[in-house]
Amino acid sequence: MTVLDAVKKDSTIGAPLLRMFFHDCFVRGCEGSVLLELKNKKDEKNAAPNLSLRGFEIIDSVKAALEKECPGVVSCSDVLALVARDAVVAVSGSSWEVETGRRDGRVTNINEARANLPSPFDNITSLINQFRSKGLDKKDLAVLSGGHTVGNGHCPLITNRLYNFTGKGDSDPNLDTEYAANLRRRCKPTDTTTALEMDPGSFKTFDKSYFKLVSQRRGFFQSDAALLDNQETKSYVLKQTKSYGSTFFKDFGVSMVKMGRIGVLTGRAGEVRKKCRMVN
Numbered sequence: 001m002t003v004l005d006a007v008k009k010d011s012t013i014g015a016p017l018l019r020m021f022f023h024d025c026f027v028r029g030c031e032g033s034v035l036l037e038l039k040n041k042k043d044e045k046n047a048a049p050n051l052s053l054r055g056f057e058i059i060d061s062v063k064a065a066l067e068k069e070c071p072g073v074v075s076c077s078d079v080l081a082l083v084a085r086d087a088v089v090a091v092s093g094s095s096w097e098v099e100t101g102r103r104d105g106r107v108t109n110i111n112e113a114r115a116n117l118p119s120p121f122d123n124i125t126s127l128i129n130q131f132r133s134k135g136l137d138k139k140d141l142a143v144l145s146g147g148h149t150v151g152n153g154h155c156p157l158i159t160n161r162l163y164n165f166t167g168k169g170d171s172d173p174n175l176d177t178e179y180a181a182n183l184r185r186r187c188k189p190t191d192t193t194t195a196l197e198m199d200p201g202s203f204k205t206f207d208k209s210y211f212k213l214v215s216q217r218r219g220f221f222q223s224d225a226a227l228l229d230n231q232e233t234k235s236y237v238l239k240q241t242k243s244y245g246s247t248f249f250k251d252f253g254v255s256m257v258k259m260g261r262i263g264v265l266t267g268r269a270g271e272v273r274k275k276c277r278m279v280n
Helices: 003-011 014-025 056-069 074-089 108-117 124-133 138-149 160-161 177-186 209-215 224-231 231-242 248-258
Strands: 152-156 194-197
Touching: 003 014, 003 056, 003 074, 014 056, 014 074, 014 138, 014 248, 056 074, 074 248, 124 138, 124 224, 138 209, 138 224, 138 231, 138 248, 160 177, 209 224, 209 231, 224 231
Parallel strands: none
Antiparallel strands: 152 194
16 A cells, blocks of 8 residues: 555545654654564553654555565664655645655664654744754754644643643633634643644645744644744745745755754664664
């Protein structure tokens, strides 16, 4: 099954496939550790931020097809990079040339995922520092946040913004009041399951509307709203808003390639896994 087939079958799968690559690269680098499964469940997959990842069977199916054609050549980490690009294309986004040649790691650790993945609750200082530690700059942070133009977020990740932001039963002052009221109607304080569109009206298409929403204080997560708290990330948001996202597609490809270089294994390091869920 191709990525395009998968998206035709389930129009909401594009975003999780893109997110999977991001979650792989930020933990140990882009070396496929997010795919490994341990008997004791202490793997990255079981870390809280990864419990909502899905689409692993698509990675398996792409890898199996490649193994049939050219055994032992294309790593699982390269499959993640290629699938992320194809997922963006499948939901009407931009394309870019994916660098390949990564090898797969042999280690996965639940605690490393908890420690290294940026959180939707993060403020701008924390986000900038986390991205900088991976070799990504403020522009990359603003550009890659634009990936939230596709996909859903879940109520528990925003209830604090809606109900008790400063401990006084209030909502986040950085959230548009009308939007906050709309979200409160759909997310009750105890709701742990409801999925909401991060980019209302076009959450199934990779488009340029994210930046306009953020500029209107309608960013879904605190980490989206945080882009307005730094001069450089804010000016990128406003530039894309004013120009209807004139450079966003091109910028996104550039930042994805840059992210795809984090901590890669080459040469004799690592291995090319035969199956993505286990080491050879």
